[in-house]
């Protein structure tokens with residue numbers, strides 16, 4: 398989460414400290430239906446059977462402690478929040494890590510979006526599970542996967558990003574490439590009427606504060622992360638109202654609650 402110069406195995410055995418983070422799924426109420434940003438973790442991911450590769454199994458058991466119940470499936474979590482899984486029309490994946498793409502079986506009717514390079518990694522890598530991408534749980538029969546195609550844009554609200562994918566075709570949900578965490582990592586700008594825009598950034602960082610001070614995590618491509626951080630920082634400088642939310646940010650729920658619809662109209 399905070400980065401380290403220590404070798405990976407040394408860190409796992411001698412230097413590790415535990416932090417507790419949420420695994421958020423974001424729900425957008427769009428006129429054409431519910432749109433999700435990420436689909437969360439499959440509770441089965443806490444079991445050994447989910448990780449047939451012995452090396453990955455070992456790392457999963459030494460890096461993560463899961464506080465996930467069987468009723469934390471995507472469909473159940475949506476119901477608790479007052480939504481129905483059947484009403485989800487699309488799900489945009491920030492990347493394909495298991496704790497972000499684990500709910501697709503609950504929304505078979507939805508279009509599932511992923512960046513082209515993330516998809517290529519999934520289908521071509523000899524051991525995607527060693528990057529915590531589980532091919533057998535993503536390539537679910539019948540799943541309606543779609544590739545995000547980025548087009549050039551000069552939309553001033555997206556600057557300094559120069560390409561984007563307009564997911565719903567109305568400019569409300571604009572996906573931009575933010576490489577660095579995992580191949581194919583993207584962020585999504587959510588533009589709402591009479592409310593501050595929200596930039597959902599997945600695992601680009603674990604909190605906005607870490608991103609603003611250029612503190613990278615111990616995983617990913619540091620140079621690529623810093624280039625993506627600079628773009629997000631510029632976007633925020635261009636629009637100080639922008640709400641930047643990381644998937645595992647412990648303050649994500651409070652941040653979104655504080656940026657409700659109507660806030661801009663009132664200010």
Ligand SMILES: [Zn+2]
Nearest residue numbers: 492494578600
């Ligand atoms: Zn991740």
